[in-house]
Amino acid sequence: MAKKSVLTPQSEDFPRWYQDVVAKAEMADNGPVRGTMVIRPYGYSIWERMQSEMDTRIKDAGAKNAYFPLFIPQSYLTKEADHVEGFAPELAVVTHGGGKELEEPIVVRPTSETVIGEYMAKWINSYRDLPLLLNQWANVVRWELRPRIFLRTSEFLWQEGHTAHATREDAAAYAHHIHREVYEDFMVNVLAMPVIRGRKTASERFAGAINTLALEAMMRDGKALQMGTSHELGQNFANAFGIKYLASSGTQEVCWTASWGTSTRMIGGLIMSHGDDAGLRIPPRLAPIQVLVMIVKDGDGVSEAAAAIVADLKAAGVRVELDDRTDTAFGRRAVDAELKGIPVRVEVGPRDVAEGKVTVARRIGGGKEPIAFESAAALVTRALDEDHQALYDEALAHRENNTVDVRTIGEAAEAAATGFARIPWATLGVAGEKELAASAITVRCLVRPDGEIPESDDEDGALAVVARAY
Numbered sequence: 001m002a003k004k005s006v007l008t009p010q011s012e013d014f015p016r017w018y019q020d021v022v023a024k025a026e027m028a029d030n031g032p033v034r035g036t037m038v039i040r041p042y043g044y045s046i047w048e049r050m051q052s053e054m055d056t057r058i059k060d061a062g063a064k065n066a067y068f069p070l071f072i073p074q075s076y077l078t079k080e081a082d083h084v085e086g087f088a089p090e091l092a093v094v095t096h097g098g099g100k101e102l103e104e105p106i107v108v109r110p111t112s113e114t115v116i117g118e119y120m121a122k123w124i125n126s127y128r129d130l131p132l133l134l135n136q137w138a139n140v141v142r143w144e145l146r147p148r149i150f151l152r153t154s155e156f157l158w159q160e161g162h163t164a165h166a167t168r169e170d171a172a173a174y175a176h177h178i179h180r181e182v183y184e185d186f187m188v189n190v191l192a193m194p195v196i197r198g199r200k201t202a203s204e205r206f207a208g209a210i211n212t213l214a215l216e217a218m219m220r221d222g223k224a225l226q227m228g229t230s231h232e233l234g235q236n237f238a239n240a241f242g243i244k245y246l247a248s249s250g251t252q253e254v255c256w257t258a259s260w261g262t263s264t265r266m267i268g269g270l271i272m273s274h275g276d277d278a279g280l281r282i283p284p285r286l287a288p289i290q291v292l293v294m295i296v297k298d299g300d301g302v303s304e305a306a307a308a309i310v311a312d313l314k315a316a317g318v319r320v321e322l323d324d325r326t327d328t329a330f331g332r333r334a335v336d337a338e339l340k341g342i343p344v345r346v347e348v349g350p351r352d353v354a355e356g357k358v359t360v361a362r363r364i365g366g367g368k369e370p371i372a373f374e375s376a377a378a379l380v381t382r383a384l385d386e387d388h389q390a391l392y393d394e395a396l397a398h399r400e401n402n403t404v405d406v407r408t409i410g411e412a413a414e415a416a417a418t419g420f421a422r423i424p425w426a427t428l429g430v431a432g433e434k435e436l437a438a439s440a441i442t443v444r445c446l447v448r449p450d451g452e453i454p455e456s457d458d459e460d461g462a463l464a465v466v467a468r469a470y
Contacts, residue, residue, distance in 0.1 A: 014221040035147035035154030045288035057182040063133040076114035079240040086207020090142035108141040117241035126246040135161040150268035158263035164255040171256035179213040179230040192283035192392040198445025210234035216444040218399040219272035222419040224467040230260035280341025284384035299350025312377040425462040
């Protein structure tokens with residue numbers, strides 16, 4: 001192993017550990033305006049990998065990318081009463097431009113249901129134009145009182161999907177498809193993160209939605225983090241913006257709409273669900289650098305051997321990088337690689353070349369192993385698959401070991417101090433939800449005992465997943 005980590009231990013101070021990782025793994029810095037962030041190249045490379053994997057899945061679901069303005073007329077937001085009320089405390093409003101007071105204040109985009117609704121109404125004429133499936137990658141601004149890099153910032157990056165459908169059933173089916181086949185698939189198979197798929201209670205729904213589907217993950221300190229949401233918007237926005245279509249029967253009908261989004265908050269979730277006292281642990285399928293080939297020190301044939309391993313790994317489809325900075329101490333470079341969570345290191349030095357071997361260090365499982373030079377590519381490729389699954393299994397075991405089934409509100413509050421609690425929704429109810437909220441404990445979502453999603457908030461047998469959350 002490399003030298004002792006320079007991070008605050010998780011058990012000593014988890015929030016400080018998180019801040020240490022963000023800074024020392026060169027993920028991000030605080031921006032010049034309170035609540036903003038500067039995403040550094042390594043942090044952004046992780047976001048680019050997330051974008052790429054998500055974008056492929058979104059396009060496979062039939063949606064097409066577009067772009068809509070950052071500035072939205074304030075009057076747009078007032079057209080949907082619940083929406084403007086829900087977002088009012090978070091809005092950033094521009095009142096002056098070009099040295100003059102604007103005739104109408106402009107809202108800096110907090111989300112785009114309103115502006116996209118305006119254009120959906122222009123672009124949809126008949127049933128032949130449906131479904132209209134749009135997505136955009138953008139930044140949004142929601143004024144944050146208690147900022148924390150990646151988790152809660154006044155400006156963040158995200159994707160937001162917006163769709164219009166002929167029927168409620170089609171809109172609901174698409175919202176569920178995104179929830180499961182895009183978001184859950186990405187989080188499980190790329191982020192190696194087990195998530196609970198559930199339905200939000202009425203008080204926790206997106207402003208203006210008739211149903212919100214959520215994905216909740218447990219962090220290593222037992223708290224919950226909402227990783228993504230998919231919303232059935234009913235006809236609320238369609239009525240507000242006149243999103244209608246001419247049906248095949250010749251009648252004018254109102255569309256049904258949906259929206260869905262994930263953000264750079266997922267990077268915070270990645271850090272807190274997989275990281276350890278040595279830093280990040282990046283799932284191999286996500287990692288921008290899956291393997292770092294490190295020259296320990298110069299010597300006859302060392303550079304050639306390292307270059308050959310890099311070539312073999314690239315040929316095998318591995319994302320690999322060469323570290324030949326022998327003017328920097330090897331121990332320092334190894335600590336840096338561990339901090340950044342690079343899944344595998346292949347270390348090559350003069351002694352290794354003389355013996356026809358290399359040393360493979362695995363970040364997720366730990367430990368080092370000398371292997372024959374000609375076997376390196378095959379072993380490393382196998383290690384990446386094994387370690388991805390190991391990371392998922394570890395996170396799932398952590399969640400299961402810290403989830404308790406309870407029967408009373410008091411038991412739920414006690415369990416939520418260190419993990420998740422499941423309590424019958426019929427026992428908790430709206431009154432119990434408010435009681436827990438007074439202690440900063442929220443109902444993350446409603447689920448069935450079999451893990452599926454209830455059809456309604458009051459479905460018999462539904463369980464409330466209760467936790468403290470970020």
